[in-house]
Amino acid sequence: MPDNLLEAKDLRVAFGGGRDIFLRRKPTFEAVRGIDFHVARGEAFALVGESGAGKSTAARCVVGVQRPTAGTVTFDGKPLDPRKDHAQRRAIQMVFQDPQGSLNPRMTVGTMLVELLRLNGLVDSRPAARARAVELLEMVGLPESALDRRPRSFSGGQRQRIGIARALAVEPSFLVADEPVSALDVSIQASILLLLKRLQEELGLTLLFISHDLAVVRQLCDRVAVMSEGEIIEEGAVTDVLHHPRHEFTKQLLAAATDLPELKMRTPAAPDVVSQGKEPAR
Ligand SMILES: Nc1ncnc2c1ncn2[C@@H]1O[C@H](COP(=O)(O)OP(=O)(O)OP(=O)(O)O)[C@@H](O)[C@H]1O
Ligand SMILES: [Mg+2]
Numbered sequence: 001m002p003d004n005l006l007e008a009k010d011l012r013v014a015f016g017g018g019r020d021i022f023l024r025r026k027p028t029f030e031a032v033r034g035i036d037f038h039v040a041r042g043e044a045f046a047l048v049g050e051s052g053a054g055k056s057t058a059a060r061c062v063v064g065v066q067r068p069t070a071g072t073v074t075f076d077g078k079p080l081d082p083r084k085d086h087a088q089r090r091a092i093q094m095v096f097q098d099p100q101g102s103l104n105p106r107m108t109v110g111t112m113l114v115e116l117l118r119l120n121g122l123v124d125s126r127p128a129a130r131a132r133a134v135e136l137l138e139m140v141g142l143p144e145s146a147l148d149r150r151p152r153s154f155s156g157g158q159r160q161r162i163g164i165a166r167a168l169a170v171e172p173s174f175l176v177a178d179e180p181v182s183a184l185d186v187s188i189q190a191s192i193l194l195l196l197k198r199l200q201e202e203l204g205l206t207l208l209f210i211s212h213d214l215a216v217v218r219q220l221c222d223r224v225a226v227m228s229e230g231e232i233i234e235e236g237a238v239t240d241v242l243h244h245p246r247h248e249f250t251k252q253l254l255a256a257a258t259d260l261p262e263l264k265m266r267t268p269a270a271p272d273v274v275s276q277g278k279e280p281a282r
Pocket of ligand 2: 178
């Protein structure tokens with residue numbers, strides 16, 4: 001079993017190109033310019049950088065919705081291709097920035113989870129599916145009554161919990177979270193970060209975490225790579241990069257970091273502050 005669950009080598013993504021209606025060559029724009037990174041099993045690895053740095057594009061390659069122009073990505077020692085490889089598709093799940101946009105507004109949370117579990121053959125009856133859905137909600141600190149409600153009726157933080165429950169439904173080993181808290185208020189951000197941290201530890205998940213905020217990364221991640229204009233310009237243990245930033249750009253990111261309070265977890269099994277319903281519905 002390779003130590004690194006994910007390995008990207010010389011990953012490149014270019015947009016544009018081709019010909020316009022007058023058959024003139026359109027310019028290409030390289031959003032990701034030959035980056036190398038790896039994520040060790042059980043590790044939380046962050047890609048940080050300014051808007052447009054290429055973080056989401058790199059993340060989209062990992063979940064298989066963006067085809068790289070060049071380079072290789074391996075997952076668990078095999079070439080990454082979640083579009084074709086069903087096991088990889090299940091193993092790698094994504095948590096989005098905007099849970100509202102990524103949840104079907106017409107489906108109740110229960111129907112969404114039950115369908116997902118049944119489609120993936122993870123349960124053999126409806127009652128079993130419902131019981132598992134309740135368990136998933138419990139894992140993310142939501143009550144059973146959430147099953148019968150639609151996404152619209154939840155607060156932003158609660159919706160993000162539903163997004164996390166959905167990602168966990170298929171029992172992934174690798175979670176890609178693209179700015180999962182940047183649309184939330186600072187107080188709610190902390191609670192979602194705590195939840196991710198607790199789940200990562202309890203379920204032994206490996207995490208690729210995307211953010212523009214080094215304060216958020218500090219709470220959750222072991223290692224960080226700083227991206228700028230499609231390249232990785234600095235990489236290392238989070239504590240090293242935060243205390244001894246080498247690149248001017250990293251210093252600027254640090255200066256712009258949110259003032260988040262230090263997160264403290266209680267015992268792993270105990271619910272954190274969050275789970276006790278402190279997020280009001282909007
Ligand atoms: N489908 C696309 N077609 C053309 N250009 C794209 C496409 N997707 C992304 N880009 C461009 O690639 C660059 C990197 O975008 P990307 O979304 O990866 O940045 P990001 O680091 O995630 O930024 P943000 O923090 O704002 O989410 C940007 O300049 C963006 O405009
Ligand atoms: Mg992005």
